[in-house]
Amino acid sequence: MDWALFLDVDGTLLDLAPKPGEVVVPRTLRPRLETLRRRFGGALALVSGRALSGVDQLFPGGHDAAGSHGAEWRLAGTTTVLADPWPDEVATMVVTAAGLLPGILVERKPRSVALHYRDAPEREPAVKALAEAAIRNAGTELRLLEGKAVIEIASPEADKGMAIDRFMRVPPYAGRRPVFAGDDITDESGFAAVNRLDGLSLHVGRSLVTRAHFRLSTPVSLRRWLARLDQAPGGVSDHELP
Numbered sequence: 117m118d119w120a121l122f123l124d125v126d127g128t129l130l131d132l133a134p135k136p137g138e139v140v141v142p143r144t145l146r147p148r149l150e151t152l153r154r155r156f157g158g159a160l161a162l163v164s165g166r167a168l169s170g171v172d173q174l175f176p177g178g179h180d181a182a183g184s185h186g187a188e189w190r191l192a193g194t195t196t197v198l199a200d201p202w203p204d205e206v207a208t209m210v211v212t213a214a215g216l217l218p219g220i221l222v223e224r225k226p227r228s229v230a231l232h233y234r235d236a237p238e239r240e241p242a243v244k245a246l247a248e249a250a251i252r253n254a255g256t257e258l259r260l261l262e263g264k265a266v267i268e269i270a271s272p273e274a275d276k277g278m279a280i281d282r283f284m285r286v287p288p289y290a291g292r293r294p295v296f297a298g299d300d301i302t303d304e305s306g307f308a309a310v311n312r313l314d315g316l317s318l319h320v321g322r323s324l325v326t327r328a329h330f331r332l333s334t335p336v337s338l339r340r341w342l343a344r345l346d347q348a349p350g351g352v353s354d355h356e357l358p
């Protein structure tokens with residue numbers, strides 16, 4: 117059986133940093149992904165909450181990826197953004213209001229606004245209240261995405277499970293068995309998608325509640341697993357599962 121590999125970035129491939137801009141890509145990781153991509157017939161995509169432009173800063177090359185939790189994606193060099201309505205005026209209001217909360221890092225992405233409160237964890241209730249009020253008053257359907265020290269207001273179709281399903285319908289992904297590794301609440305829809313497709317769902321971290329069937333404790337252990345996968349003669353097989 118041939119496999120397709122889907123990988124979240126922050127907290128999965130890369131160790132988390134105090135700010136999203138401070139993450140470090142280990143020296144060997146980019147070449148590792150290149151060889152794995154060749155090995156999997158091109159069926160390797162990063163699936164991140166970062167905007168696609170942010171993914172590209174960390175992993176240049178214009179390879180397949182989904183950004184903004186799947187609201188934008190690139191397949192074989194062609195980039196697509198969700199066509200559903202997105203209330204720019206709501207996003208602007210949220211950016212302005214969140215700017216008044218000290219310690220909150222505001223990140224505007226295609227089809228979402230992320231409010232990072234890692235530097236001011238005591239502001240989580242205020243950030244959540246702001247996001248909920250914006251969603252109530254938006255006049256269009258929006259969803260609240262909660263992650264590690266981040267709350268995001270996003271298009272309802274910004275969903276990693278939908279992103280993986282989209283890739284799996286087209287070559288070189290179609291007909292393969294998907295693997296998805298992720299670490300956060302927003303990755304659960306991706307785990308559900310690969311479970312439905314009889315794939316391999318892999319949670320990175322120590323969360324007790326997850327739909328993933330397999331678990332690795334840290335990004336370091338995931339990178340080691342990818343290195344073993346790269347060197348194993350048969351690719352993904354049961355004895356290599358974490």
Ligand SMILES: [Mg+2]
Pocket residue numbers: 124125126127128298299300
């Ligand atoms: Mg993550």
